[in-house]
Amino acid sequence: MALPLDPTVPLAGILLILLLVWLTGGSRHARLAGGHDAAALLAAPETGFTTSDIAVSADGDCAIARDPAGHVAVVFASGAKLAARRLRPAEIVAVTLSAGEDGHAVLAIRTTAFTHPDFTLRLARTAAEDWQRHLAEMPA
Amino acid sequence: MSELPFALPDPVILAIPAFVGLAALEILVARLRKQPAYELRDTAASLTMGLVNLVQAVLFAGVIWSSLQATYQWRLLDLPFNAWTWLALLFAEDFVYYWFHRLSHEHRIWWAAHVNHHSSQHYNLSTALRQHWTGNLAFTWVLWLPLALLGFPPALIVFQKGISLVYQFWIHTEQIRRLPRWFEAAFNTPSHHRVHHATNPRYLDRNYAGIFIIWDKLFGSFAAEDDAEPCRYGIVKNLGSFNPLRIAFHEWVEIGRDLRKAGSLKDAFGYLFGPPGWRPDGAGITSDILRARWRAERAAGD
Numbered sequence: 001m002a003l004p005l006d007p008t009v010p011l012a013g014i015l016l017i018l019l020l021v022w023l024t025g026g027s028r029h030a031r032l033a034g035g036h037d038a039a040a041l042l043a044a045p046e047t048g049f050t051t052s053d054i055a056v057s058a059d060g061d062c063a064i065a066r067d068p069a070g071h072v073a074v075v076f077a078s079g080a081k082l083a084a085r086r087l088r089p090a091e092i093v094a095v096t097l098s099a100g101e102d103g104h105a106v107l108a109i110r111t112t113a114f115t116h117p118d119f120t121l122r123l124a125r126t127a128a129e130d131w132q133r134h135l136a137e138m139p140a
Numbered sequence: 141m142s143e144l145p146f147a148l149p150d151p152v153i154l155a156i157p158a159f160v161g162l163a164a165l166e167i168l169v170a171r172l173r174k175q176p177a178y179e180l181r182d183t184a185a186s187l188t189m190g191l192v193n194l195v196q197a198v199l200f201a202g203v204i205w206s207s208l209q210a211t212y213q214w215r216l217l218d219l220p221f222n223a224w225t226w227l228a229l230l231f232a233e234d235f236v237y238y239w240f241h242r243l244s245h246e247h248r249i250w251w252a253a254h255v256n257h258h259s260s261q262h263y264n265l266s267t268a269l270r271q272h273w274t275g276n277l278a279f280t281w282v283l284w285l286p287l288a289l290l291g292f293p294p295a296l297i298v299f300q301k302g303i304s305l306v307y308q309f310w311i312h313t314e315q316i317r318r319l320p321r322w323f324e325a326a327f328n329t330p331s332h333h334r335v336h337h338a339t340n341p342r343y344l345d346r347n348y349a350g351i352f353i354i355w356d357k358l359f360g361s362f363a364a365e366d367d368a369e370p371c372r373y374g375i376v377k378n379l380g381s382f383n384p385l386r387i388a389f390h391e392w393v394e395i396g397r398d399l400r401k402a403g404s405l406k407d408a409f410g411y412l413f414g415p416p417g418w419r420p421d422g423a424g425i426t427s428d429i430l431r432a433r434w435r436a437e438r439a440a441g442d
């Protein structure tokens with residue numbers, strides 16, 4: 001049976017485009033250099049989050065912030081871009097703290113989100129404990 | 141049965157080599173301009189979405205074609221196959237596309253099918269190919285049936301739908317800033333469509349046009365791109381995933397979760413047909429609410 005479309009054309013096209021993207025430096029990964037980038041992203045009107053306190057993971061992959069009322073949001077690397085998300089108590093499944101190999105404490109947050117449910121932050125021990133405590137008590 | 145004197149080609153299939161060539165050109169131009177326009181995983185996700193969209197189109201072609209033919213049997217007019225009929229269809233199909241697109245943003249059940257097209261935080265020609273997998277399951281195609289009822293030949297309707305889709309490919313780019321004023325006034329352009337893909341509250345749910353931007357101007361959904369406020373692409377709650385399955389189905393999963401906790405039929409109806417972000421307690425954040433907040437903040441700042 002003849003197919004309505006010769007699949008070699010789109011498949012070859014996909015491979016060509018991906019090769020060009022790779023050759024032109026398309027496998028970048030975003031890193032948070034400090035809290036300013038994350039706070040600016042959270043302050044955008046569509047997120048509307050006023051940061052009063054922020055902690056950035058030592059690997060620059062993720063940041064966690066709270067507003068004056070105690071609500072929490074995260075900023076995380078999504079490929080070459082950064083994405084922001086508010087965390088609500090009802091969607092947090094687990095918050096665990098463990099010792100990292102590099103001397104940092106590893107704060108792991110698991111949520112019910114269907115996309116990107118897990119956030120991991122490498123923080124100083126006292127900061128990690130403070131955020132763990134805050135996540136358990138944050139307002140709805 | 142074919143009601144036309146000759147078979148019309150599928151414009152989308154014919155355009156695939158041009159899609160590839162133009163995307164390749166855009167990658168190189170962006171590189172020369174030192175713009176990080178493309179990202180490997182994002183592009184791979186978009187192209188996979190496009191490929192599977194082609195497969196689902198083949199699977200649904202029979203149902204859609206049969207429905208158009210069945211509707212055409214009841215046509216109100218016998219429109220001849222000539223240039224005037226095609227010209228009338230060019231506008232009529234674009235009018236239908238405008239309302240299809242507007243419904244796809246304003247009602248969550250159709251947003252669930254359409255959201256994947258907006259899920260990239262990049263805006264480039266590969267984003268154009270990040271097409272739906274579930275739109276036909278959500279019966280969006282029925283909006284085109286009235287064209288057959290009016291008397292437009294089904295083959296011509298399918299052909300024009302393809303032309304519209306091909307037209308909309310090239311406007312997914314940041315490499316073209318503005319076109320001549322007369323063109324920007326009448327046609328959908330890269331500038332108008334960048335606004336459509338932006339999450340800035342002033343741009344949210346604006347510029348639904350397919351080919352002609354006139355419908356947005358007529359029906360109050362037009363917003364011009366302001367160079368002082370660059371577009372932030374993506375969706376209000378960005379996915380953080382390049383997995384095509386998660387991209388295609390995430391909103392359906394969220395609808396399912398909301399329906400499970402719906403306290404009444406009214407709530408369930410709201411979750412399905414209300415605007416994206418709607419919640420029964422009134423605490424949901426919709427596009428209109430974000431825009432109203434932005435307007436209030438701007439007014440307070442003046």
